[in-house]
Amino acid sequence: MLIALGVTGGIGAYKAVEVARGLQKRGHEVVAVMTSSATRFVGAITFEAITQRRVITDQFEPGANADIEHIAIASTIDLLIIAPATANIIGKIANGISDDFLSTLYIATRAPVLVAPAMNTQMFAHEAVRRNLDTLAARGVRFVEPGEGYLACGWIGKGRLAEPDDIVAAAEAMLRPEGPLRGRRVLVTAGPTYEDLDPVRYLGNRSSGRMGFAIASEAARRGADVTLVAGPTTVDPPPVNQVVRVRGAEEMYRAVLSRAERMQVVIMAAAVADYAPAARAPQKVPKGGDTMTLVLKKTPDILAELGQRRVASGDGPLLVGFAAETEDVVARATAKREEKHADLIVANDVSRADAGCGVETNAVTIIGRNGVESLPVQSKTRIAAAILDRLEKLLSESPAKAGHYDRS
Ligand code: C5P
Numbered sequence: 001m002l003i004a005l006g007v008t009g010g011i012g013a014y015k016a017v018e019v020a021r022g023l024q025k026r027g028h029e030v031v032a033v034m035t036s037s038a039t040r041f042v043g044a045i046t047f048e049a050i051t052q053r054r055v056i057t058d059q060f061e062p063g064a065n066a067d068i069e070h071i072a073i074a075s076t077i078d079l080l081i082i083a084p085a086t087a088n089i090i091g092k093i094a095n096g097i098s099d100d101f102l103s104t105l106y107i108a109t110r111a112p113v114l115v116a117p118a119m120n121t122q123m124f125a126h127e128a129v130r131r132n133l134d135t136l137a138a139r140g141v142r143f144v145e146p147g148e149g150y151l152a153c154g155w156i157g158k159g160r161l162a163e164p165d166d167i168v169a170a171a172e173a174m175l176r177p178e179g180p181l182r183g184r185r186v187l188v189t190a191g192p193t194y195e196d197l198d199p200v201r202y203l204g205n206r207s208s209g210r211m212g213f214a215i216a217s218e219a220a221r222r223g224a225d226v227t228l229v230a231g232p233t234t235v236d237p238p239p240v241n242q243v244v245r246v247r248g249a250e251e252m253y254r255a256v257l258s259r260a261e262r263m264q265v266v267i268m269a270a271a272v273a274d275y276a277p278a279a280r281a282p283q284k285v286p287k288g289g290d291t292m293t294l295v296l297k298k299t300p301d302i303l304a305e306l307g308q309r310r311v312a313s314g315d316g317p318l319l320v321g322f323a324a325e326t327e328d329v330v331a332r333a334t335a336k337r338e339e340k341h342a343d344l345i346v347a348n349d350v351s352r353a354d355a356g357c358g359v360e361t362n363a364v365t366i367i368g369r370n371g372v373e374s375l376p377v378q379s380k381t382r383i384a385a386a387i388l389d390r391l392e393k394l395l396s397e398s399p400a401k402a403g404h405y406d407r408s
């Protein structure tokens with residue numbers, strides 16, 4: 001999505017750089033609009049380098065008006081954020097004054113507006129400011145409350161610009177579609193892992209990533225905040241909040257474990273290698289005798305580790321694992337669910353030509369605590385929808401904190 005980030009002249013202007021970066025990390029494009037006083041706190045060049053776009057600093061900049069993108073910005077943006085918003089810009093937009101690019105953009109756009117006020121405590125409490133904020137709120141403008149703490153002017157109180165992460169989260173909540181998974185943080189792993197033997201060779205598998213991508217995409221469509229941790233794939237990942245690329249099982253382990261605590265759901269659709277070379281040769285291994293022996297070591301079992309942690313703490317995300325089997329599919333997957341302490345295991349018979357790795361379709365059996373449901377062969381998108389239906393049900397049954405683990 002395209003977001004205009006209005007920056008006004010407050011000491012918190014430097015934090016707006018982090019807001020721009022946070023929005024970009026979540027896949028948005030940002031165009032920075034700076035008031036002239038903002039440029040006295042942070043240089044336009046900083047925003048230009050970060051956003052990779054021309055920064056709009058003046059309504060009447062010679063040359064800029066021939067630039068269609070610049071003129072069209074009011075109708076092309078999906079969201080206007082003003083962070084930090086001084087008492088001055090709040091007063092201007094509340095009263096329809098449009099004497100610079102940013103205040104004019106506010107009048108011209110029909111995109112939703114998010115304002116992060118930042119000013120001295122006394123100013124924030126002043127009736128003039130309160131009234132302007134009320135006027136804007138009544139018009140549908142949303143706010144990220146300023147934080148309390150030491151202000152640049154020496155006061156301790158409310159007025160400091162909210163933290164960039166909170167501003168980014170508020171923007172995401174406004175942009176995210178309504179959906180049953182709205183507000184839920186879901187981590188999905190997808191694709192194979194490549195375990196390097198030497199600088200040119202690796203052990204890998206045939207997973208295309210499509211099943212995990214279909215789940216990530218369907219979860220995003222249902223409004224979830226999706227983090228996708230993907231191994232090396234040739235298929236492009238879908239647009240979700242965050243895509244983290246990894247190569248080997250060890251790297252995937254770190255990427256998942258460092259994020260799992262913040263998640264309500266973790267779905268391990270990746271085909272993680274169970275063994276990796278015990279040591280990676282620093283140089284290409286030369287050809288030798290007729291046979292060659294590789295020494296492998298077990299990789300960390302990510303799902304089992306998450307399951308263990310949840311059993312130990314009694315709390316954690318809902319866990320979904322996959323089980324690719326060629327025989328005794330349901331029995332083995334049922335045992336796997338218990339061993340790894342997962343809520344659901346999605347089992348597929350990878351010996352079938354129309355299911356599992358590398359194809360667009362799948363046929364699975366979903367194994368839960370209370371039963372087994374077999375889904376006939378169908379597109380991976382529809383399988384993803386069925387898995388998420390089951391998850392939504394589990395989330396709605398969970399007590400207060402989603403992901404609470406019932407040890408029974
Ligand atoms: O034990 P098995 O490899 O069959 O288990 C498959 C499930 O466990 C999948 O969900 C897979 O993503 C996950 N797994 C893992 N870490 C590993 C191996 C598998 O999380 N090292």
